[in-house]
Amino acid sequence: MSEMNKKTYVRSHxxxxxxxxxxxxxxxxxxxxxxxxxxxxxxxxxIIDQGNFNYQTLHGFATTWYGAGIILVLIALPLWHTLHRIFHALHDLGIKRGRDWQQVLSYGFAFAVTVFVFTLLLQMS
Incomplete structure (x- = not known):
């Protein structure tokens, strides 16, 4: 196989x-x-009884393992979506220099909030 046919792939996150x-x-x-x-x-x-959405019922749901998992997913995934969109919107607005700090800020904040919510839910259950 010649050197021209070999491709080098760069790993990306x-x-x-x-x-x-x-x-x-x-x-x-x-x-x-x-x-x-x-x-x-x-x-x-x-139309829906408000009693199903009181503090005791929702707290009881949040303290179960499946309830905590659902709440974590409902908070974390939309947050990752939003911050990824903000990161790419900065590029669209013409802010092109220093993309590394933009990635760290965007994805770092999403990761920090995800870990924070995870620890709060662990403490509740």
């Missing part, structure tokens, strides 16, 4: 962030309208 971006976008697109419908219309109009 971008697929990880695109995966989190896509999952967060899908989750946001599907669940945000439902949450607005329930908390903005159905509960205030009395």
């Amino acid at each position: 971008e697929p990880i962030f695109w995966g989190l971006f896509g999952a967060g976008g899908m989750l946001t697109a599907f669940l945000t309208p439902v949450m607005i419908l329930i908390t903005g219309l159905l509960i205030p109009l009395g």
Whole structure:
């Protein structure tokens, strides 16, 4: 095999962030309208009983392992989606120099909040 046929591939961390971006976008697109419908219309109009959404019920759900996992996913994935979009919007706005600090700031904040929420949910259960 000649040297011209050999390709060198550079490893990138971008697929990880695109995966989190896509999952967060899908989750946001599907669940945000439902949450607005329930908390903005159905509960205030009395169609859904408000008793199901009291503190004790929601705290009881959050202290189970599956409830904590669902809450972590509902907070973390849309946050990763948002910060990935902000990171690329900075490039679209013409802020091109120093992309490393932009990545650290965007993804670092998303990671820090994810870890913070994870530790809070661990302390609750």
